[in-house]
Amino acid sequence: MSNSLTNADESVTYDAIVIGAGVIGPCIATGLARKGKKVLIVEREWAQPDRIVGELMQPGGVRALRSLGMVKSINHIDAIPVTGYSVFYDGQEVSIPYPYKADSAAVPKIKDLVFDGNDQVDDDETIRRSVYEDGEREMGVAFVHGRFLNNLRNITKREANVTCLQGDCVQVLKSDNNEVIGAKVQIEGRGKVDFHGHITFVCDGIFSHFRSELSPDHVPSIGSSFVGMSLMNADIPAKNHGHVILGHDHSPILVYQISDTETRILCAYNAEKLPRDLKAWMIKDVQPHIPESLRPSFDAAVAQGKFKPMANKYLPARANDVMGLCVIGDALNMRHPLTGGGMTVGLQDVVLFMQKFGDLDFSDRATILDELLDFHYERKPYDSVINVLSIALYSLFAADTNNLKELQRGCFKYFQRGGDCVETPVSFLAGVKPSPFELTRVFFAVAFYTIYLKFEERGFLGLPMALLEGIMILITAIRVFTPFLMGELMG
Numbered sequence: 160m161s162n163s164l165t166n167a168d169e170s171v172t173y174d175a176i177v178i179g180a181g182v183i184g185p186c187i188a189t190g191l192a193r194k195g196k197k198v199l200i201v202e203r204e205w206a207q208p209d210r211i212v213g214e215l216m217q218p219g220g221v222r223a224l225r226s227l228g229m230v231k232s233i234n235h236i237d238a239i240p241v242t243g244y245s246v247f248y249d250g251q252e253v254s255i256p257y258p259y260k261a262d263s264a265a266v267p268k269i270k271d272l273v274f275d276g277n278d279q280v281d282d283d284e285t286i287r288r289s290v291y292e293d294g295e296r297e298m299g300v301a302f303v304h305g306r307f308l309n310n311l312r313n314i315t316k317r318e319a320n321v322t323c324l325q326g327d328c329v330q331v332l333k334s335d336n337n338e339v340i341g342a343k344v345q346i347e348g349r350g351k352v353d354f355h356g357h358i359t360f361v362c363d364g365i366f367s368h369f370r371s372e373l374s375p376d377h378v379p380s381i382g383s384s385f386v387g388m389s390l391m392n393a394d395i396p397a398k399n400h401g402h403v404i405l406g407h408d409h410s411p412i413l414v415y416q417i418s419d420t421e422t423r424i425l426c427a428y429n430a431e432k433l434p435r436d437l438k439a440w441m442i443k444d445v446q447p448h449i450p451e452s453l454r455p456s457f458d459a460a461v462a463q464g465k466f467k468p469m470a471n472k473y474l475p476a477r478a479n480d481v482m483g484l485c486v487i488g489d490a491l492n493m494r495h496p497l498t499g500g501g502m503t504v505g506l507q508d509v510v511l512f513m514q515k516f517g518d519l520d521f522s523d524r525a526t527i528l529d530e531l532l533d534f535h536y537e538r539k540p541y542d543s544v545i546n547v548l549s550i551a552l553y554s555l556f557a558a559d560t561n562n563l564k565e566l567q568r569g570c571f572k573y574f575q576r577g578g579d580c581v582e583t584p585v586s587f588l589a590g591v592k593p594s595p596f597e598l599t600r601v602f603f604a605v606a607f608y609t610i611y612l613k614f615e616e617r618g619f620l621g622l623p624m625a626l627l628e629g630i631m632i633l634i635t636a637i638r639v640f641t642p643f644l645m646g647e648l649m650g
């Protein structure tokens with residue numbers, strides 16, 4: 160380990176201490192450093208991680224990286240441009256391109272953070288500047304997570320105001336009156352060292368140990384799992400698209416290419432506890448639904464047996480109401496990974512934070528706390544849309560009742576109508592339409608379209624039956640959607 164990663168000065172009072180250098184930590188640290196703040200960022204392992212999370216970034220995340228002047232982090236990592244999604248349902252396919260740039264607000268450029276063209280991508284082996292900068296549609300990107308993280312971390316390391324520390328944060332330090340004043344870090348060769356800062360950011364991610372500093376009941380719920388595999392040299396049915404494979408008798412399967420040679424497949428299992436024999440499950444319940452062209456690479460991956468299971472967690476955000484503390488990223492808020500929205504929410508949080516707090520004096524802790532309470536409400540439009548969409552779509556796509564299966568089929572047929580029936584829903588997925596009201600309108604448009612299909616199928620003589628079914632479908636839609644939306648907006 161490089162000595163420079165362990166010799167952070169504990170006699171300094173930092174403006175900010177950041178715990179965790181996953182996706183969000185480096186962005187917070189870099190933004191604050193560019194605003195002139197003295198930052199300490201602590202990460203337990205700076206070497207490139209090997210994880211199956213955070214591999215497809217929606218356009219909303221790319222836009223946030225632009226606002227932060229960090230978008231070149233998607234360069235030179237063999238990243239795959241993503242132009243939209245393809246949804247497969249019982250042998251049919253519908254293509255859903257990302258929305259037009261002209262339909263979204265302009266990307267804000269944050270003062271002091273954006274300079275020298277750092278809000279624009281470079282040309283490299285896989286990324287075309289002309290496509291990202293001059294194309295008329297929003298663009299997403301997929302990559303090997305660890306390579307992207309390396310790029311983010313290298314940008315952070317270049318900031319003069321940032322001190323990087325390798326160590327395991329073991330405690331959030333508190334004063335006698337329970338205000339957060341820093342972090343205790345276990346450092347190889349130095350033991351446990353106390354560092355002090357005006358504000359401590361908890362960005363310790365999915366398995367956060369310190370999110371409970373906000374409240375002991377700030378704990379995620381787990382309802383389902385993904386089992387991931389790497390498909391090598393796969394023949395992708397729809398190039399540069401995320402694939403969602405649906406069907407009335409299996410859970411959703413996600414497929415997206417993450418490098419020239421590697422494609423990620425995530426197979427949903429609709430329970431927290433996975434089957435004991437994953438190979439047998441893959442062959443019996445997943446393989447029959449895999450598109451023909453993907454079968455050889457899928458079969459090879461199953462034979463190899465390198466399965467990477469991951470629990471899917473849901474955690475609505477809480478207000479940051481502890482003096483000196485800001486919990487952010489997955490430590491604060493998680494949603495179902497089906498819609499690949501985690502990095503987008505976290506990065507949009509960093510953008511909002513920089514806009515609101517970047518020019519404030521962090522030693523004025525009372526003002527910062529007041530602003531953090533506002534921050535909680537100001538982030539709701541974008542986080543609630545992405546979070547509720549992920550949960551509602553997962554309920555439909557992993558349908559385990561007849562009414563949900565009807566809604567799933569209705570949703571697919573709604574997409575097949577094209578036009579606004581695709582353009583608006585995809586803008587929620589892309590993370591570029593922060594409007595819970597519009598999301599509600601579209602969700603119930605899908606429900607009513609499903610009911611309409613029922614009436615059409617039943618015909619005149621089946622009207623009473625269709626009416627009954629329609630009521631049940633509507634009740635199911637309300638139950639799937641409304642509690643989560645209310646929870647997100649009111650919480």
Ligand SMILES: Cc1cc2nc3c(=O)[nH]c(=O)nc-3n(C[C@H](O)[C@H](O)[C@H](O)COP(=O)(O)OP(=O)(O)OC[C@H]3O[C@@H](n4cnc5c(N)ncnc54)[C@H](O)[C@@H]3O)c2cc1C
Binds near residue numbers: 178220501503
């Ligand atoms: C199966 C799955 C698939 C996903 N796919 C996508 C996707 O395609 N697109 C998307 O946008 N999102 C996806 N997500 C969500 C995404 O991964 C997260 O939103 C994102 O990683 C959150 O970033 P973060 O920085 O908050 O946390 P993390 O990325 O988890 O980073 C936390 C960091 O903190 C460090 N750390 C933890 N504890 C300590 C400690 N005590 N001391 C020091 N360091 C510590 C860790 O080493 C790590 O580097 C997925 C999630 C799952 C579960």
